[in-house]
Amino acid sequence: MKVTINGRLIEAKEGQTILQVALANGMYIPHLCYHDKVGAAGKCRACVVEVEGMRGLQTSCSVQLRDGMVINTDSETVKNAQKLVIDLMLSSGKHDCLSCEQNGNCELQDAAYFLGIERASVQYGDINRETDESSEFVYVERDKCISCGRCVEACNNVVVNEVINFGNRGHHTEIVFDTDLPMGQSTCVQCGECSQLCPVGAIVDKKNKGVARYWETQKVRTTCPYCGVGCQLELHVKGEQIVKVTGVEDAEPNKGRLCVKGRYGYDFIYSKDRLTTPLIKENGQFREASWEEALGLIREKFGKIIEESGPDAVAGVSCARSINEDSYSMQKLFRSVFKTNNIDHCART
Amino acid sequence: MTNSFSEFKNAKCFFCIGTNMTEAHPVAATFLKNAVRNGATLIVADPRKQPLTKYAKLFAQIKVGTDVAFLNGIMYVLIIEDLYDKEFVENNCVDFDKLKESVMKYPPEKAAGICKVSAEKITEIARTLASFKPVMLCYTLGITEHTCGKNNVMSTANLQMLLGNMGKESGGVNPLRGQNNVQGACDMAALPNVYHGYQKVTDPAMKEKFEKAWGVTGLSDKVGLMMPDMMEGLVSKKVRGFWIFGENLANSEPDISHVEHCLASAEFMVVQDIFPNETTKFADVILPSAAWSEDNGTFTNSERRINRVRKIKTPPGIAKPNWWIFKETAKHFGHEWPSNSGQEIWDNEISVLAPAYGGVKYHRIENDGLQWPCPTIEHPGTKYLYKDGKFSHGKGIFKSVEWTPPAEVEDKDFPFVLSTGRRLYQYHTRTQTGRAGMDALYKEETADISIADADRLGIKHGEKVYVESRRGKVNVTARVTEEVPAGMVWMTFHYREGNANWLTNAVFDPETKTAEYKACAVNVYK
Incomplete structure (x- = not known):
């Protein structure tokens, strides 16, 4: 089917929403509660647009396209309505960007930038919601929450961990964990899906x-x-330091989802315990050695054993965590150089 | 896995047996839970009332080590009530008569006596399984880590063939692999009987092929030793030189006292790793490796998908990529190997020498990986195996399987069964997670025991208890939980202190040499 958005004739598929097609065609519409993964909520109302023949403004995240639909996303009425929504969001929270983690990757900031909002026109005086630092890996600053509900939807319906929900009512609405427990004491398994989707x-x-x-x-x-699921990670790297890990949205097999180990278990590679040099044991103590010396010793000892007792007197165990190319190389060493098939790994553990 | 994670989405019914997916494969479990939310039926069979059971329509709390009896009981009902897929069995399988003969020895009442799941529930599960086409069967180490592990696996395959669930989208037999590249290590021939891509070392044509490709003569056509036999070989001096790459055997193998005796017996031992650990102390030479993120390469996941792994940092000190270490060792023995990076090894050797990976090249796996078999450069990869019921070796062969109990069962002195597994917040012997902040979430090993046993023995949650087997004794904190049935203790091997492997039994499946981590006899006391 064909639809018209801002005067442009655009091809669209049955079941697509105005927002999906506009975004796919490079036309930005502010949106905060909608995310591909959690679907339409029609909640934040930042994505309102005009649709010819429909009364009032429509939330573009929830209106499905029909053939011949004519849509305006950039009229003054639309922009004013969007501005009001974003302005009120900015007004009702502590959106101080300077040292906010999300600065530069914040969807509220993007919307404000797009709409030319310099600062909130009013500022509520009574914002002092609880910051929750109780979780090992997740930090929750409720003063910055815009109640979009993405985390609630993600926790309950994407990863189905069923921990986060909205508590209280009206002006006091906020996200809570289980029966309003500190996050660190709740049944949260710290998969971090909420953090990945928080706009x-x-x-x-x-x-x-x-x-x-x-x-x-x-x-x-x-x-x-x-584990063996093989989740696709995006490493956020500064210099040689991984500073954050997110799941790659739309990737097979994990579609952006991760678990606590995949998202937060990366920093073992920087541990001061790492082995940094070959070591040779002498009189029960290890001493540092060069590669040449270490490999020379292996040549001597393995060579002698094979000469005296045949190739099957040596054996090797490969690693089920290292890359394919390493396991291939190790078995090639044992088979083609040592001439033994005594090569295995912990496939069964 | 014969099938793929993406097929969870449209599955109508799951049969999960011996898989604690929410903890061991958490992301896979999210897709399963999504499917259940969308109406799929979940049947769980497990000795523990683990988190998946919350989503299950039917839960069979089977006694540890009775899977064959339980599955044969289900197949008995399918055959007697004529519920199996006769067309699939006739067209795609052989030896149905042999299967039938063995299965007929397990009427539900008899199976119930062994597996402690009622005959009614066995019948209900059978009928439920038959009412969906296809059913996706998933298992993990709960099936394999038994002296009868191979028979357990055969039983799951028998069941899925009988139900006609093989070669179908959202069906199949799906073992979820525990480690990131355990599938790849198998595929790459870190196994004593095959070259990579499962090309047999005993096949003269393969020997010739690899002698030519590697420019060598005299490749061995004799199947090599599996790990447990290597360990025994260290004691008998049949094996004099031992090279361990990236495995902490002193913590991960059953019966630590015995394992350490084996390791201490080695005449000359090389250990190649990223950290000093309980195993490196037995080494004569320690070689420092590049870790994950310090080299470019590939991992292969449970669904046979070959994915890229990328380098973002240099290894510490003078640690080196592992393939470089093997290449340089070969050089010391007078062998010059041509490839000089992960990509060269994959594109010019691995992919060229095994038909299953012929079409997999680095330039094709920049984003989503490819699932083998992928024989040609145009091939899109294989989402699920045995399409239209065409098995790789012709027809699917039913294997007649009899139940055998674990090697060591409970008795007067050791009245509990110890079963082991993994917890969400730790990974294996913690060489990685122990250095990534996960200890804050699971700080010590615990002995998980039932509320009934705790009451009977006067053990409080959080109190220190002794768990003792014929091989060792540990002092650990009791975790009293409704997950565990009376008569069972459940532990892991994440911590050195209180490691379950001080207690586990070093007995193995006769063919696969998988250790019986899931069952041994212990006592618990204060």
Whole structure:
């Protein structure tokens, strides 16, 4: 079907919403509660647009396109309505960007920038919602929450951990964990899906707080080093330091989802305990050695054993955590150099 | 896995047996929970009332080590009530008569006596399984870590063939692999019987192929030793030189006292790792490795998907990529290897020498990886195996399987069964998670025991208890939980202190040599 958005004739598919098609065609509409993963909520009302023949403004995240629909996303009426929504959000929270983790990656900031809002026109005086630092890996600053509900939806219907919900009513509405417990004492498993989907700086990862601005980091896709699901990670890297990990949205097999180990378990590689040099045991003590010396000793000892007792007197165990290319190389060493098939790994543990 | 994680979404019914997915494969579990929310039926069989059971329509709390009896009981009902897929069995399978003969020895009443799931529930599960087409069967180490592990696996395959659930989207037999690249280590031939891509070392044509490719002569056509036999070989001096790469065997293998005796017996031992650990102390030479994120390469996940792993930092000190260490060792023995990076090894050797990966090249896996088999550069990869019921070796062969109990069962002195597994917040022997802040979320090993046993023995939650087997004794904190049935203790091998492997039994499946981590006899006392 064909629809017209801001005068442009655009091809669209059955079931798509105005917002999806506008975004796919490079036309930004502010939106805060909508995310591909959690779907339309029609809640924040930042995405309102005009649709010819429909009365009043429509939330573009929830209106499905019909053939021939004519839509305006940039009229004065629309912009004014969007501005009011964003202005009120800015007014009702502590959206101080200077040291906010989300600065540069904040969807509220993007919306304000797009609409040319310099600062909130009013500021409520009574905002003093509880900041929750009780969780090991997740930091919750409720003063920055815009009650978009993405985290609630994600926790309950994406990862189905069923911990986060809205508590209280009206002006006092806020996110709560289980029966309003501190996050760290709740049944939260710290998968961090809420942090990944939070459009503002209300739910952020503790590990990278104050470590790097969003724009200072390079994003590198890789595969998780833990279980056999093979989740796709985006490493946010500053220099050689991983400062944050997010799931790659739309990637197979994890579609952006991660668990606590995948998202927060990355920093073992920086541990001061790492082995940094070859070591040779002498009189029961290890001493540092060069590669040449260590490999020379292996040549001597393995060579002698093979000469005396045959190739099957040596055996090797490969690693189920290292890359394919390493396991291939190890078995190639045992098979083609040592001439034994005594090679295995812990496939069964 | 014969099938893929993406197929969870449209699955109509799951049969999860011996898989604590929410803790061991948390992200996979989210897709399963989504499907259940959307109407899929979940059947769980597990000795523990673990978190998946919350989403299950039917839960069979089977006694540890009775899977074959339980599954045969289900198949008995399917055959007697004529509920199995006759067309699939006739067209795609052989030896149904042999299966039938063995299964007929397990009427539900008899199976119930063994597996402690009522005959009514066994019948209900069978009928439920038959009412969906297809059913996706998932398992993990709860099936394999038994002396009868291979038979357990065969039983799951028998069941899925009988139900006609093989070669179908959202069906199949799906073992979720525990480690990030355990699938890859198998595929890459860190196994004593095959070259990579499962090409048999005993096949003269393969020997010739690899001698030519590697420019060597005299490759061995004799199947090598599996790990437990290597360990015994260290004691008998049949194995004199031992090279351990990235495995903390002193904590991860059953019966630590015995394992350490084996390791201490090694005449010359090389350990290649990223951290000093309980195993490196037995080494004569320690080689420092590049870790995850310090080298470019690939991992292969449970669904056979080959994914890229990327380098973002240099290794510490003079630590080196592992492939470099092996290449340089080969050089010391007079062998020059051509490839000089992960990509060169994959694109020019691995992919060229194994038909299953022929179409997998680095330039094709920049984003989402490819699932093998992927024989040609145009091939899109294989989402699920055995399409239209066409198995790789022709027809699916039913294997007649009899139940055998664990090697060590409860008795007067050791009246509890110890079963082991993994917890969400830790990974294996904690060499990684212990240095990534996870200790804050799970700080010590616990002995999980039932409320009934705790009451009977006067043990309070959080109190220190002794757990003792014929092989060792540990002093750990009791975690009293409704997850565990009476008569069972459940532990892990994450911590050195209180490691379950001080207690576990070093007995193995005769063919696969998988250790019986899931069952041994222990006592618990204050």
